[in-house]
Amino acid sequence: MDQIVSTRRDGGIAVISVDNPPVNALKHAVRAGIRDAFAAARDDAAVEAIILTGAGRTFMAGADINEFGKPSQPPSLVDVIREMDDIKKPTIAAVHGTPLGGGLELTLACHFRVAAPGTRLGLPEIKLGLIPGAGGTQRLPRLAGIDKAMAMILSGDPIPAKDALAVGLVDAIIESDLIAGAIAFARKVLAEKRPLRRVRDMEDKLGEVRRDPQKFGEIVAAHTKRSRGLAAPAAAVEAVRWTLDVPIDEALRREREKFMELLAGDQSKAQRHIFFAEREAAKVSGVSKDVAPREIRRAAVIGAGTMGGGIAMCFANAGIPVTVVETAADVLKRGQDTIARNYKTSMSRGSLSADEMERRLARFTGTTNIGAIADADIVIEAVFEEMDIKKQVFGNLDRLAKTDAVLATNTSYLDVNAIAQVTKRPASVLGTHFFSPANVMKLLEIVRGKETAPDVLATAIAVGRKLGKVPVVVGVCHGFVGNRMLSARGIESERLLLEGALPHEVDGALTEFGFPMGPFAMSDLAGLDVGWRNRKSLGVKAVIADAICEKGDYGQKTGKGWYVYETGGRGGRPNPEVEALIVDASRRVGITRRPIDKQEIVERLVYPMINEGARILEEGIAQRSGDIDVIWIYGYGFPVWRGGPMFYADTVGLAAVRDRLAALAKSSGDKRHAPAPLLERLANAGATFASLAQDKA
Ligand code: 3H9
Secondary structure (H helix, E strand, C coil): CCCCEEEEEECCEEEEEECCCCCCCECHHHHHHHHHHHHHHHHCCCCCEEEEEECCCCCCCCECHHHCCCCCCCCCHHHHHHHHHCCCCCEEEEECCCCECHHHHHHCCCCEEEECCCCEEECHHHHHCCCCCCCHHHHHHHHHCHHHHHHHHHHCCCEEHHHHHHHCCCCEECCCCHHHHHHHHHHHHHHCCCCCCCHHHCCHHHHHHHHCCHHHHHHHHHHCCCCCCCHHHHHHHHHHHHHHHCCHHHHHHHHHHHHHHHHHCHHHHHHHHHHHHHHHCCCCCCCCCCCCCCCCCCEEEECCCHHHHHHHHHHHHCCCCEEEECCCHHHHHHHHHHHHHHHHHHHHCCCCCHHHHHHHHCCEEEECCHHHHHHCCEEEECCCCCHHHHHHHHHHHHHHCCCCCEEEEECCCCCHHHHHHCCCCHHHEEEEEECCCCCCCCEEEEECCCCCCHHHHHHHHHHHHHCCCEEEEECCCCCCCHHHHHHHHHHHHHHHHHHCCCHHHHHHHHHHHCCCCCHHHHHHHHCHHHHHHHHHHHCCCCHHHHHHHHCCCCEHHHCECCEECCCCCCCCEECHHHHHHHHHHHHHCCCCCCCCCHHHHHHHHHHHHHHHHHHHHHCCCECCHHHHHHHHHHHHCCCHHHCCHHHHHHHHCHHHHHHHHHHHHHHHCCHHHCCCHHHHHHHHCCCCHHHHHHHHC
16 A cells, blocks of 8 residues: 555655556545655655656546545545645656546646656546536646636546647656656756746736636637536636636635535536446456457448448548448449548548548548458448348358458347358357447447357457447347337327427427437438338338328428428428427327426436336346446437436436336326336335446446
């Protein structure tokens, strides 16, 4: 334990090093160790300057999130920082890896900061539903200016060392050995007798906004576009504003108070749950840590349509050369043109440089010869969602791919086992369910077939991460986790219309709940014809949706669907023809329409999803409830501050969810709403979905 924080001396320079793998989180022993080490160096007359650094892969990546919600043990980080602030010898933070959150706040209590190249510095608290709680909202604006600080605090995204240097957050980048460089830097500071300015005393960078208070509003507007429903961004803005007109000690006290308030709130609990759930999702039963993923040097994608093209872009973006195979030259060309257009759009928006675009484009090889997949380490088939076509492609892949290649089918619904069976190597086959647009959406459902080998799964997870996705492993069933739950939500949407709600009311209730859009706006975006074709093939009817399609109105692409879309206008307005259709449909089925409030709408759409989630858990299609939450947050826009559907159910109380579903099953006569046995059991025991994971641990 006593080695967690150690001090070594190099002449008059004390080097304090923190060693708490994996990310040097600032747990109690670390905080106490840093405080003691600084006090000892401060009181040692032979020490002239003090360096703080982190051992292993990173400087301190923040407070220990595992300690949140438990009784705090002194010293707090605020106490440690207060003592560091008063040290009269030069203090220097030497950072590498990811100095984040409380870690970055520690550096702001030093007189100087030096960084290794490749360091990424940030205040990610907002992603946990928090604000920086150890001075970050007061010190970062003083050091880097309000605009930059606000961007960092509100996005939570880290910035590279060179940007940090440009804004004054670090004083030097050390190209050679970090510690040796930091010691040399310290000696220079001593030799030049450089003044020791505390960040808390710096005022110059606040001047511009103080003189022009309107600027503050402009900065806020630029950085708060995506904060609907969230408590932390508003708190962060308020806190940064204190830099302008509240004495720093009072501002620091208030910041701490706000931090504690947010920490105790439901939103932060939900976001912390997702932080851990996302990492847990990478741990898959039957795939131990020592299963080595196969090496992926080259990929191939079959199909250059919307999905295939998007998936191929993911590989090219991640630096992996990719062969795109199509059946005909003109289809291939169309796909390649779309890819090039997408990159050009990113370039014109400034998110991609021309050089980088060229590098990415150079990683593509287009061909109509499927034999070209022979050198690919992973092949992803992304052809039509039709079993026969997919089976045919897999027959070819089996014949042509390398013996150790991973063979993936990109599918939203189909039986991966049936596809694997047409090959002589079902152990190498799995499903990948990318979400559209594949180059943008973060979620990747990885479908484990009954024979998929552990190292094949490990490879898919590793590839997913390399592509910047959040991979979640699921089992085989119709629609896997996400779409199967989405279908459960769909059951009630048309019924709500027949009983008295209108599309914009249903959508409005869900957006108010926190979804980016409701089911009707979503199907207008996807195209109503997609669902219509699917229903026709299954022989099912949706009275109102079918009637809209029969008019030739397919949503946004035809200018009319559930809503009417004016050219150039943003979003749609209610479609009077659809409203007439709905009212007429209610009359025909003999329903007297009634007003339906938002709460009822949300319950009737969200609870059936939770019910289906419970079935999915019980069948083992998802390994844990947190996996389902991650899927819904990254793939379907479930509000992150509600923690995903299963976490949300735990918050509401499973007995209440169960009772509501039972009542719904009775009133609708729809057996699908009958509470799932797992939900019933947990509700009776007064337990939660989260408790299932604890039982397993
Ligand atoms: C804060 O600092 C509040 C202050 O303002 C005020 C305080 C008063 N705590 O992600 P990885 C674990 S709020 C505990 O797979 P990577 C993680 O769970 C905090 N554990 O690696 C995982 O464990 P396991 C602000 C943490 O290389 C393992 O480390 N800081 C913490 O892909 C590896 O993580 C943040 O929000 C933590 N803070 O990414 C930083 N961080 O192996 C959050 C990580 O058992 N962390 N773990 O699953 C990150 O963003 C990434 O983990 C990081 C590494 C970039 C550091």
